[in-house]
Amino acid sequence: MYTYDKYDHQMLEERVAQFRDQTRRFLDGKLTEQQFLPLRLQNGLYVQRLAPMLRIAVPYGLISSKQMRKLASITRDYDKGYAHLSTRQNVQINWPKLEQVPDILAELAEVSMHAIQTSGNCIRNTTTDQFAGVSPNEIEDSRPWCEIIRQWSTFHPEFAYLPRKFKIAVCGTEVDQAATQVHDIGLYIKKNDQGELGFQVLVGGGLGRTPLIGQVICEFLPWRHLLTYLDAIMRVYNMEGRRDNIFKARIKILVKALGIDTYREKVEALWQHTRDGEGTLTEEEVARCKAYFTPPAYADLPDEDEAVDTALQQDLLFQHWVQRNVAKHKQPGYRIVTLSLKETGVAPGDLTDRQMEFVADLADRYSFSEMRITHEQNLTLADVRLKDLYEVYKACKTENLATANLGLLNDIISCPGGDYCSLANAKSIPIAESIQRRFDDFDRLTEIGDISLNISGCMNACGHHHVGNIGILGVDKKGEEFYQVSLGGDQGREAKLAKVLGPSFAQVEIPDVVEKIVSVYLEQRQKDEKFIDTYQRLGIEPFKERVYAKAD
C-alpha cells in the first residue's frame, strides 16, 4: 500500500498542529461556533446527538494491520471500545471528547492516518472496489489512481468551501462494487481501441434528497489529463453550484439544470487553459504510485487443496461460509475472503477493539498485513491462501466474525441512524436487527439468494437505500418514526434507483413487509432469476398488491 514520504508526513504533522491551534482558539472563545464548524468538519468532527463523532479517513478503504491496531487502541483509550465502518469505507468513533480530538489526530498521524476532509463541503475520501488489484476480471488496478486523486484533493486550496460535499469513486474492475454511478464524479478505468489507458468520466450522480445516476461527461479521458480535467469540473461547480438552498447544492442539481451537454461545454472551455499544463500527470508520477501497489510475494501454489475439500465435506458451516464469503482471486492458490460484520444483534459495520486487534493479527498471519473496508460495511482480506481458508474460518468463529451471509438478505447496509446521528428522522439499527431476526436461517437465506437491503435513517441516504434491491428509509410523521420501503435499486454497472412502494410503515410492520416482498419473488421467479431480475420483469405492481392487500 502507499507509504508516506517526508512530504506527506510533513503536511500531516502541520495539519495536526493547525487543528490543535484551531481547537484551542475555539475553546478560548476566539472562534465562534459558526467559524469553528467548517474547520472541525474538515477534520471529521461532527457534534452528534449524544457526543461528538469523529470520522477517520481510510483512503479507498485500504488499511494496514498496524493502522487497525492503532484504531483499536484509540477506541479503547478515547472512546467506548468499538468503531463503525461507513459506506465511504471510513471508520467512525462515536464518543470522543472535543478537547481530546487533537491528541487522537496526533496518534493517528503516527500511523499515517487522519480525519482530513471526511466531512464538510469539500472533496471527501475517494472510494473504490474492494477487489482492486486481486480481482480475476480487472481492467486496471484502481488504487494508484485513487492515491493520485487523494493527493490532488487533499488540502486543495480552491475547493475547500464548495457549495456542498463532493464524492469521487474510481472503478477498474469489471464488476463494480463501488457504487460508482451514484457519485458526484464516477471514474471507470478503460482502454481505448489503441490500448491506451483512460477514464470514462461520469458526473452528477448522487443519492440524498434527489437521487440521480451520473451522466457521461467524457467517454474517454486519457490518463495524463485526469487532474486538469477534474479541476475544470470542480471549477464549474464551485462557481455555479447553488448556494442558496442546501438541498439543491450538490453538483447533480447543477448538471441536471444545465444539461450534461452545457456542463461539458463549460468544462471544456475552462479546461483548454490548463490542458497540457503543469498539472498534467507524468509517467514518472504514475510509475511512482503504481510501485506501491505491486502484487505481494505470492507463493506458487496449486489452485486446489485436498484438506480444504475434506473440511468442506465435513463442516457444513464452513461450506456455507466459503460459498458466501470467499471469492476467486487472480492468483492461483489464493482467495479473497470477506468477513461479514453483519452478525445479528450487532449494529451493521461495528467492530470492537478486540475484534480490530484480532483482524489485524489475522491479516498479519494470512493476508500480507492488509485489509480493505468495503462499501457494504464488511472487511476484506484480499490475499488469503486457499490452504489457509479453514484455519482463517475457525479463527474468525471464535470472534463472531464468521457469519456466512455476504450478499444475502441479512447482509444489510445501514447508517447509524437515530441511535447516534442528529440528522436522522428515525432509527436504523433496530430495523436491521428485526429483519435479521426474521431471516436467520442459512438455507432460507440462500434459497432467497443474492439480494441487497439498505437502510437509511433519513433523506441524506448514508445507508444508500436508493440503490438497495429493497430500500428502507426512515421518515418522520408528526414526530413518530415511520419507514418508507422502495424496490428495484441496484448498484454496479447497471445502477438503478429504487421506486417507492407506497405509504410508509410502522417499525413493527417491517419484517412482515420484507417477508411479503420476498414471497412474491419466490413464487414468481423463473429459473436462476435473482430478486432484481424478477423485479425488473414483473415491475412493482405484484409486490405492491401483496404488501398492501387488505386482510379478509
Added chain:
Amino acid sequence: MPKLIKDAQFVENDWQLVSAEAEPDEVLSLKASHLLVPFTLWQDHKAELAKLDAEIGVWFASEQNPAELLTEEEIGQLPVIALDFPLFKDGRAFTYAALLREQKSYSGDIRAVGEVLRDQLSYMLSCGFSSFQVADDVDEETYLNGFHDFSENYQATVIKPTPLFRRRQV
C-alpha cells in the same frame, strides 16, 4: 476602519470600500484617495470615476466572475480587483482569483474582502489573492500565523504552479 494585510504584514489601509447600496452622486463626491467601488457602479460611471482625484479599484460580489465580466483592457488598467466573501463559506472567489491569474494573467492586487477568516488565508494566498481586508479588531499575530499553516501543497496552484509530483525528490 478594517485592517489590511499585504505581503504577509499589516499595512495602512487607505482604501475606502464603497457599499453596494451607495448612490452614484454620493460616491462621485467622496474625497478619498483610494476607492474600491462595486463593479456595477464602476461599469455605469467609469468616465466620471476616472476624473476623481483617487485611485480606483473595483470589487465584485460573489456571484460576479471578474474573469468573465471584465475585458482584457479593463483588467490591465485596474490596480486592485477585490472579491467579496459575503459569508466565509461562500468559496466562489477562490476560483475567480485563480482564473484572473491563470487565464487573464492579471498581475495587480487581488484582495479578499468581506468575511475573511484567519484559517482561510493560506488557501487564499495559494489561489492568487495578494491582500486581505479583515475586521479591525482581529489579533494581528494570530492572523499572520495563518500564512504559515502549511509549508507544502500537493496541487498545481497559482503561487506554486508546479505540482508536488513534478518537484518531489524521492
